[in-house]
Amino acid sequence: MISLDDLRKLLRRNTIDILISIKEKERRWKEIKEDTSLPVATLNRSILLLKKFSLISTKNEIYRLTWIGRLFLDILSALNIVKDGKKFSEDEIAKNSALLTLIFIFSALQARGYLDLNKLEECTINEMDMIRNIMESYAQEGLIKIRGNRVEITDKFRNMDLIEILSL
Numbered sequence: 498m499i500s501l502d503d504l505r506k507l508l509r510r511n512t513i514d515i516l517i518s519i520k521e522k523e524r525r526w527k528e529i530k531e532d533t534s535l536p537v538a539t540l541n542r543s544i545l546l547l548k549k550f551s552l553i554s555t556k557n558e559i560y561r562l563t564w565i566g567r568l569f570l571d572i573l574s575a576l577n578i579v580k581d582g583k584k585f586s587e588d589e590i591a592k593n594s595a596l597l598t599l600i601f602i603f604s605a606l607q608a609r610g611y612l613d614l615n616k617l618e619e620c621t622i623n624e625m626d627m628i629r630n631i632m633e634s635y636a637q638e639g640l641i642k643i644r645g646n647r648v649e650i651t652d653k654f655r656n657m658d659l660i661e662i663l664s665l
Contacts, residue, residue: 499550507550507569511535512543513579516562516570519553523561568596576659638665 506512511533518524518532530540544560547553552566562570571593573579585593598621606612632648635641640654640662654662 503546503550506543506546507552508578509543511539512547513570513573515540515543515547516552516566517579517581519560519562520567520570523559525558526560529560564596568593635665640665 514533514535515529518529524532526540526544529544530537533540535543544553547566548555550565551563552569553560554563555561570579571583571585571589574581574583575585602612602617632641632643635654636643639651640657642649642651
């Protein structure tokens with residue numbers, strides 16, 4: 498179980514720096530140390546935390562991001578916590594949405610003990626209608642433009658932060 502304290506630790510700069518260090522290239526401990534300039538004790542504590550929550554794995558002393566680690570970094574990038582200028586493709590958005598859904602599914606399975614996949618699929622399709630309805634209301638507010646299957650932001654949307662956008 499992840500605690501609030503663990504979540505705070507995962508969001509520390511040093512922990513994020515380690516994830517960024519091994520995002521594009523698998524690295525050895527020494528390379529991570531050189532890349533991040535973290536003190537040995539801090540680096541070791543952070544690596545243990547990242548391994549505890551399966552954000553990174555190691556094999557033959559080489560560290561790599563897991564799918565959860567990549568998803569975590571993508572979430573931080575989407576929230577602009579990691580300022581890497583990443584622009585997500587539709588494929589990446591769909592993949593990350595599916596992975597987040599999978600995390601919720603496994604959590605629900607653990608809590609409930611069962612899941613009706615047909616009902617889940619039906620409800621997911623219904624929720625896509627809700628997403629389209631919300632986007633249409635954002636278009637009416639002048640925040641986005643919908644042209645066929647393409648959604649574009651307006652200057653009004655561009656100048657808002659995520660909290661403002663989600664609070665509408």
